[in-house]
Amino acid sequence: MRLSELQNKEVINTCDCKRLGYVADLIMDDCGCRVEAIIIPKSGKFCGFFGDGSEYIIPCKCIKKIGPDVILVEIHEETK
Numbered sequence: 001m002r003l004s005e006l007q008n009k010e011v012i013n014t015c016d017c018k019r020l021g022y023v024a025d026l027i028m029d030d031c032g033c034r035v036e037a038i039i040i041p042k043s044g045k046f047c048g049f050f051g052d053g054s055e056y057i058i059p060c061k062c063i064k065k066i067g068p069d070v071i072l073v074e075i076h077e078e079t080k
Contacts, residue, residue: 011071
């Protein structure tokens, strides 16, 4: 799966059913062959501007399912 395909999927937290946003970037391991986490900008940003620059970094172990339209993750408040 390509990053451009992930960017079109909305990320939803299954713990509180909140929409977190869309994937902005990935964190890869040192050799560049495995995804370690996905990065989602926190709400309040408008086209990458006018935000506080904070973001969710969600490790791959928290991703529960990648569907055709959404990515379901399970993160608790202290993980955010």
